[in-house]
Amino acid sequence: MTKVTMTVNGKSVSGEVEGRTLLVDFLRDAQRLTGTHVGCDTSQCGACTVHVDGLQVKSCTMFALEADGATVTTIEGMGNADGTMSALQASFQEHHGLQCGFCTPGMIMAASSLLKVNPKPTEAEIRHHLEGNICRCTGYHNIVKAIMAASGQDVSAIAAE
Amino acid sequence: MPKDHGIGASPKRREDVRFLTGKGQYTDDINLHGQTYVHFLRSDVAHGIIKSIDTSDAENMPGVVRIFTGADFEGVGGLPCGWQVTDRHGQPMQEPGHPVLARGKVRHVGDPIAAIVAETKEQARDAAEAIGLDIEELPAVVDMVSALAPDAPKVHDELTSNLCYDWGFVEENKAAVDEAFEKAAHVTTLELINNRLVANPMEPRVAVGDYNQANDESTLYTTSQNPHVIRLLMGAFVLGIPEHKLRVVAPDVGGGFGTKIFHYAEEAFVTFASRQIRRPVKWTSTRSEAFMSDAHGRDHKTKIELALDADNNFMAIRTDTYANMGAYLSTFAPSVPTWLHGTLMAGNYKTPLIYVNVKAVFTNTVPVDAYRGAGRPEATFQLERLVDKAARELGVDPIALRRQNFITQFPYATPVAVEYDTGDYIATMDRMEEIMDISGFEARRKASEAKGKWRGLGVNCYIEACGIAPSNLVGQLGARAGLYDAATVRVNATGSISVMVGAHSHGQGHETTFPQVIAEMIGIDESQVDIVHGDSSKIPFGMGTYGSRSLAVCGSAMVRAAEKVIRKAKKIAAHLLEASEADIELKDGKFSVAGTDKECAWGDVTLAAYVPHNYPLEDIEPGLEETAFYDPANFTYPSGAYACEVEVDPETGKVTIEKFAAADDFGNVVNPMIVEGQVHGGIAQGIGQALLEAAVYDENGQLQSASYMDYAMPRADDVPFYIVDHSCCTPCTHNPLGVKGCGEAGAIGSPPAVVNAVIDALASGGKNVPHIDMPLTPHRVWKAINQ
Amino acid sequence: MYAFDVTRPKTVAEAVAALAGDEAQALGGGQTLIPTLKQRLASPATLVSLTAIDEMKGVCADGGTLTIGGGTTHATVAAEASAYPALAALAANIGDPAVRSRGTIGGSLANNDPSACYPSAALASGATIVTNNREIAADDYFQGLFTTALNEGEIITAVKFPVPEKANYQKFVQPASRFSLVGVFVAKYADGVRVAVTGASENGVFRWTEAEAALSANFSADAVEGLTASADGLINDLHGDAEYRAHLIKVMTKRAVAAAK
16 A cells, blocks of 8 residues: 545545555545546546546546646535535536536536636537547537536527527 | 426526535445445356356455355345236246346356455455356357247247247237238338447446344345335345335436336345345446446337328338347336337327237347337337338328328327327427428538538437326236336425425436426425435335336326325315315415405415414314325327438448437426426437447357447537427326426437438438448448448 | 556656566556556556656657657647647547546557557658667557567657658547547658558558558549558458448548648
């Protein structure tokens, strides 16, 4: 077992891990941050997406040891300081961008990562950016719409006749 | 002006905040003190005899608590099948046993052989590798047709063959149907495959068993769409635990789509093992395991024929289907290709004569059961592809041919045993043509042509039977359970309300929509109402959520319970207002006496019910809580017209969905936002089936598409924005809300639209291809173009 | 996963020393290796993570050569390889954004997955694979499915790409994995055109020499029209048979030529 220390959602945390301990297991099991989900074992579904040093990564495809010293943000750290939801989270609720909620944390992490570098993405850019995040419920319609709306774009005419 | 509250409004979903902030509580988020982990050693061959299992080395591995094999289940029941189909000759289907852990033989890749319980997941998996397993591999049966050959290896040695049943419907009509074909002016024939799918809710299945020795109670936390069904099946048929000693909890569940209806071996195992080792036992499926242990869907091979008269009126339909059951009968498997499929073969058309034959076949593959739509997508796909093919052969407009044959008078008794209570197929077709801008298609086709792409338009209609189901009817058809639902409306002293419902929400938003109904009925704010679901110890005995039944059946139960509450509340109000009960009106949360200005608030009455100081105790009991069970009088029949436009790249065969429109008639709608979301998701799954998804076995019974590396899930860039509309409304005539159900429509209505569009696109490129089997991958489309 | 240790050396020298240990294996971004470990298809005793080695990271354009550190992520190449736009575009479309945050060019080339994107760029560019102890020409480097000229314990520290006059990469994706079903990288240099194909062959990335000859004579999509890529040795699987892949090689080559900048 090796000790790792990292900053998770602004707090310094540490714990003993094995070499094979995945970052997602460290977050879910040791830190009890169960908002990060595991939906596959081939690194495709994106339910486990978190930010490591500001970059979008799949926490199921990174060892906890590799995040030693890193700054990690999970869905639990995405709200506003006062505990309310961020504009992006609120937009998902406003536009019904989630159903069962299982892929949702990954979607929020991926979308926020996109908006950081591309504040007003087009529909095509959003769809391309979500290539590594699978949702089985929404058909993506309202996810894409919610992200467009969160970036300040007018979505009232989407798919209108 | 859209409503801002109550029925017809679209309030934001209250469940969203916890999901958006990482506070959801899914089964895998549950960890109990002293918990152990189980790993299942699964068969890696499709068919074989278990010669020996040597666990001695594994038992001494670090962390191993106990290893179970089939022998440990002596005296324990097998997994039950909830539906018995009777064949053409009046005989019951062949029904093999389904042990929790394999005994004697393994019958599909993924069949669990041994279960290793250890202190950690990895220790359990390490020990699994130390188990000595001697399996004599047998030839596998994979193809349904060859499985019925006389010399085919038998999946179950105790059965006479691999035929589960040979079902004819309606058997008495067969001769008349054959005769109609003799007389037909034109017969269109189509052979097709309805591709095998894996439901793939994003949350893999999880089960945690927890036995409490102090009170001899077992609790199962599980990813289920119907906790009471699991309690009934597992308690009564598998483990012999009486209901009062067994609690089943389905907390937040990350999608179901049918595959979380069924009672699975892993659920029974963790409950059983926890009783044995006196510690909690947890199983979390990996996605790889899900592909070989979650029930699959669809997998039909069909030949369908349509007889038309000289005026293009439909005279008769005849269809022959092979339906794959997989290696064992999953919970509702036998009903899917029969009563959920054959009864829908009339579709939206007044075809007077229909005969449906279905041969259900055992193969060495994962069991097949209901997946979003369950039988109805298979019926709709073959019928709507057939009508399109007929139109093409006859040189008539496919929309006109449909319109000509539409059912227009309701109620309408089909020749396949169901009676549509209401509908307006012309209206949905009109609406679809409008929102799709069908008249602008030709211009769009030319624009695509200018880019070197072939554009096609596909349309179809659908009808489904949902709101499952009238118990007396399904009982006659072989169901081994009632399909009512139940709700308890508990009014608290200060007027807030908790509603305990049998339905389960795993994405459908019941926590938002059900309170809308109660709030509307009483005239109080929705925030005053909460629902409780998913815990058998808290909710009445309801049958859960599937078959687009939650609002139509459980919602109706809730309305009935609320009506009882209101009746009692009016009696209390009459007492408080010193008026006759008949004169009491309830509006906007206030009781008033008709024709006077006397009134009292909802809260005054509820407080009186629980603090009955001034109360007619001689006439009515204190308290304000009522339960209702609701058994529907009929199925509900949502219907609609869908359209899809595709572009085909003739050089690569790649299909791109350019435009998709759905005009649905769901009857009354409680929350338009949620209904539209359900349709979006259904359409994406339908597009997935049409273009991307396929569970493919090789001849040895190995699943070739066993992960997301090979099983193509629809992604954001595979689909467009959808145009959806539910303004056509013919309310259901037999439930109190006039609702029909919307969960499955998208998945039922979309595959034929997509395939019809691709066939049309190829035709516009000069390639007259009669049919391409789903999924229409670039490779298949390219081959069809270059045949 | 089986149990193993993970070490994170800070220098190439430390990494080389660590890789000399028993059953040691290099870990780049892990985007392929970690899923493999989850399936228990590999059982290293030690994984030597290369992600903390700063000297192996970065993109540097110098004269006509673009040098990319072996530990440089796809996202960094996408953002910083503006001197070689076709390569930056290729990197921007590998996997998905999370894969691009972690996956590295050295890891991709060392693994040499038959459907990976980078091998086609390296081969079509005539790149030089720089390791901790030598330089290997791309033509000598790729030796078949998951097989390269790398020795045990050898680390790709950098890749040197001669920047072409024009180039383009066209990927036709396998619908499930989104890896290339067929990917074609076309690069036009003063002394000729090179065409490398990934995703198609049972032997991994290869050069389509007939197309190279035709395009060297006439760099236009029409020049390829009369050619037929051979289906011999091409992959037959769920997603496409050999004949289809052969056809796509030609289509993607034409499109790459037409789009080359």
